[in-house]
Amino acid sequence: MSSESGPLSEDDSMTGNGARIAINGHANDPSSHSSMSEDEDMPLSQTVPPRRNLKRRKSNYVESSDEDEIPLASSPAKQSTSAAVPMPGAAAATTISSSKLLKLKRLSTKKEESDDDCLKKPPKRKPARKRVKKEESSDEDVPIAAPKPSARKRKVKPESDAESDEDKPIVTSKKAPAKKAKQEEDAKQPPSKLNGKVKTKEKNDGDEEGKGKGKKKKNKEEEQEEVYRWWDADANSDGTIKWQTLEHHGVIFPPPYEPLPSHVKMKYNGREVSLPQESEEVAGFYAALIESDHAKDAVFNKNFFNDWKDVLKKHPPLDGTKIATFAKCDFRPMFDYFETEKAKKKSLSAAEKKELKKAKDEMELKYTTCLLDGRKEKVGNFRVEPPGLFRGRGEHPKKGSLKFRVRPEDITLNIGKDAPIPVPNMPGKWKSIQNDNTVTWLATWTENINQSHKYVFLAAGSSLKGQSDMMKFEKARELKNHVDRIRANYSGDLRSKVMAERQRATAMYFIDKLALRAGNEKGEDEADTVGCCSLRCEHVTLEHPNFIIFDFLGKDSIRYYNRVAVEPQIFKNVRIFKENKEDDDSLFDRVTTASLNKHLNSEMKGLTAKVFRTYNASATFQRLLDENDLEGTTLQEKLNAYNKANRLVAILCNHQRSVPKTHDQSMEKMRQKYKGLKYDRMKLRHGLFGMDSKYKKIDKYREDESDLDEDWIVEYEEQLKSKEIEKAEKKFAKENEKLMEDNIKPQLESVLETRILQIEEDFKRLAKERGKHAAASKGNKTTEKIMESIDKLTERIKSFKLQMVDRDEGKEVALGTSKINYLDPRITASWCKIHDVPIERLFSKTLQVKFPWAMEVDTEWKF
Structure with missing residues (x-):
């Protein structure tokens, strides 16, 4: 075929x-x-x-x-x-x-009973109520799950229950295929655990964080050492009661709109227009995008202009200008101002950027965590999205529409009965307060574009999200039977x-x-x-x-x-x-x-x-x-x-992505680096042959770098020369700076000139060696040291070529979606242990935090 x-x-x-x-x-x-x-x-x-x-x-x-x-x-x-x-x-x-x-x-x-990864179904509990799915992992928008009245409990046969509800939590059936594997895992767990909490290692093998970072870095890590091991605890996972007590500080609203300077105005039909703040803010949303693909989209432009005209009716231009035609609008002055402000932020010193970030982090600190059953747990998306223009995905008919500013009056909070009601960080009162411990969201509101429900949940690494993830993959494993x-x-x-x-x-x-x-x-x-x-x-x-x-x-x-x-x-x-x-x-x-x-x-x-x-x-x-x-x-x-x-x-699974705009540029950089490694190997080989010509007969040293032509070598050596001179100049300036701080007379310019002259002499020697198969070895290296360096460089070249192939083959495929939502993380954890691969090479820090329960499987575990 x-x-x-x-x-x-x-x-x-x-x-x-x-x-x-x-x-x-x-x-x-x-x-x-x-x-x-x-x-x-x-x-x-x-x-x-x-x-x-x-x-x-x-x-x-x-x-x-x-x-x-x-x-x-x-x-x-x-x-x-x-x-x-x-x-x-x-x-x-x-x-x-x-x-x-x-x-x-x-x-x-x-x-008869299954503990199924510590998610055992307790006896005599109320039947499961609807559970709200988390937005980041669900395929569809889910309504707010309201509490249902208790129904009479009756026995049902496994595999033939007629009720179907995707939103209900998946409760482990009595016939759990993974039970034996879990019992074997539990038997291997160390007996010394206290209240389901353990201290994690300060750093993984091969982790170099901490080197030269000082006590500050170490203390920061120690604060996060305490991890709640919900998968070892007798968690409430029957699908009804999610928590007993819940306290949090609500959500952070974006800052209010700051009007543009008086000299920055959009133009209509060639004339400047004075807009009130409400209309100016919406115009600014579009102005910021005029150089993007969105502004070239007819549907996007039409929807924006229709919504903006509605705003203009309520808040007309202060100078009486009638804005009726989109083509006559010129947002360029606003765009130029935004670009100037961006450039100013980029030009801030590292210290200034650090201060701004510190102030922002301090302001947000209390919103980042909540108290769940007395434990501190991280909150996920605690920031309310600012107003703007809806981008949509693909050919969405509403792209370009105005997203309204969300206010406290739009938001429903979910907290414990005895918890203090948080105060919003902008004027207003919450829409409502509820105390529903059968759902896992902390706040919810309805956005105006698609009328979809937005939720604030705990972070990906929280116990509630972890239980949901593990039950999902256990349900998929059960399908094997x-x-x-x-x-x-x-x-x-x-x-x-x-x-x-x-x-x-x-x-x-x-x-x-x-x-x-x-x-x-x-x-x-x-x-x-x-x-x-x-x-x-x-x-x-x-x-x-x-x-x-x-x-x-x-x-x-x-x-x-x-x-x-x-x-x-x-x-x-x-x-x-x-x-x-x-x-x-x-x-x-x-x-x-x-x-x-x-x-x-x-x-x-x-x-x-x-x-x-x-x-x-x-x-x-x-x-x-x-x-x-x-x-x-x-x-x-x-x-x-x-x-x-x-x-x-x-x-x-059709997890595609468009080729990144920087892919070709990135691949070209990798190709140049690959050739640079081969150049380094060539110079080492030639140095070895210059010391003793007998090494030319050894196969692994005789193989030349055939893809390095003379024109490329000339260009590459010129680039190296420029970099070396630049490096010498920076080093010289830094040394003089330090001398002046110590009240010592700085070095003369002649010192720098001597260093640059030496660099030029070295590269003249390299130019003379072009085309020859033997060269003088730099430094006092022995033949053994040079051979060792060649072998290491050969392995590095081989590894780097594989990286290039991997990068190029993956340019059209989004690997993250399946890794986060569809591939059981225990497959990766077990595979890494079998083949001695550091888990951090495959799972980012975020994924390791998201799937802590998966990291402890042994080499025998299979999906």
Whole structure:
């Protein structure tokens, strides 16, 4: 089969080895992993013709269908008796054998109660109430979760609960597959713990922080040593009561508007306009963006001008100017003033910048933490967003609209009953105060553009967020025990006589194999982004004999384009779903996200389409890492292998990004540095040969740097010479400065001239050595020292080249999204321990703080 046959070929069975993932619509066999084609290195948006019209193409095939293949809505559903059919891609990557499945099931039935990573369900608690999802990790906006009245508790069978609610916390079921692994982990934990708190190490291995930093730095680190180990404590994780006491200081409002100087005015039709503060502030929002791409966007300009005109009606120009035409407005004087102010801030000395930052930090200090059940925990987004113009993502119809200033009257606070009510840092009173300990947000308000709810939550590393993250990944791990059965069930429903069941099964197939989001209906005033359930006929094109082309805008208006080969039954189903429909009709007109998630919940308690996506991403990532034989490899080779696996999963999840504007410049700098390292190696080799010509016969020293031509060497040595002279001048000035501070007579200019003359002599010698294979060695180095330096430099060159390859291959893929939201952090922690890779090379400090519970897994842990 050709490379265009897509990831779902006949060879990719559901249980087979050598599975592939769908990447850019091409099959990826082991050989293609090592050398990707030029097409695959391009952004997904560039591998296809520009998106002109999404009208569906007519298929050039003729195919008869049996009457049995047409679903009848009134017919009873066909029983799912068929076995799992061959399904590649993410399915093949995540399927476990039936023997292993039975073993896991036997294991999970050994005990009645599960502590599941210390998130044990206490007896006789009220049923779970709705839980507010955190904005940074959720796919959709969530309403404020109001407390519900207690319902009568009844027993339900695991795996078949009919209730479905994505917003409810995922409570660990009694049959927890991860229980044994957790018990083994607990057995290995040191017994000396006090109230769930321990002191962390002052610094990690290889951490050089503290060197030469003084006591100040050390004291700052010691303040943060105390870490609350909620995963070892008996936390309230039953999904109802989140906290007992909660105190915080509310939110910080942005400073009030400062009017522009009287000489800075916008112009209308060539004349200066005097604006009142309210209108001037909005004009300034646009003025600051006139050199950006936003100001070139017609929708952005139209929305801004319409909203600004509304403000002008209430606050008209002081000189009576009537502003009616956008094209006559000139915001350049305001822009120039803003740029001048920016330049002034940049030109501040380091000491001045430090003072400003210190004052800001002191003012914000009390807002950065809260008291949760008597513990100090960090607050996340405690700053209220300032007013401005809505940027939006992609082709959002409301971009350019005015975001109003949020005031205390717009904000609802959530605090403990006995906690003091905080005073806002601007005039006004809070909208309301509530004491709801079943939710985790501290403050909420509704923004005026999309009427979406904004929340202030605890920081990513807090105990509440940590519990939520761990439960999410444990729920995805639990899917391992059910995935074969679920896949067999929806495979049987692909031929159901009931249209709704057949559509649902086909949607599940796409969600499972292509990691599509479920999707929700969008209003007319929202960006036209879709997911699986909201696909329209225009987004899906059939191509003979069994290819489907997906082309639509996904979350954040990122284009999803994929040409995949599918099973004949899937191809036939999509053809049936599209019959007698217009391009803008829904493909799955009998399936909604809610009904799909309700069905998934009946298959496995707490299962949603998002859990499937998390499961497939993590399981595929684990498999890709395990496929690499990294015995005897360098650290950089290990990092490249990890980043490659991360990249493949990010492509599977369609986590794209546009190539950074500075990428080419950055790569050019890296290429120059790479050549510079090779130049240093060449000079060392020539110095070695100058000491003894016998080394020319040794292979590892004989290999020359063929890509360094003479023109480049001349240019590079001139650059080196300029840098050395500049360095000597700075050193001379610094030495004289110190002498003057000590009341000692400064050095004469002749000292500097002598140093510069010596530098010039050195570079004249280098010029004479060009083209020769032997040179005088600088300094009193022995041959052994030079050989050692050459070997180290050779390894450094090899490692740096791998860094260049890794940087270039990742220019179009956002690795952070999958690392934060879809890849179980314990996979990375365990892999780092197995291969002796410092965790800080893969997880930033922020991620280490976010996932402290994941850092303690051992080398035996697997997703």
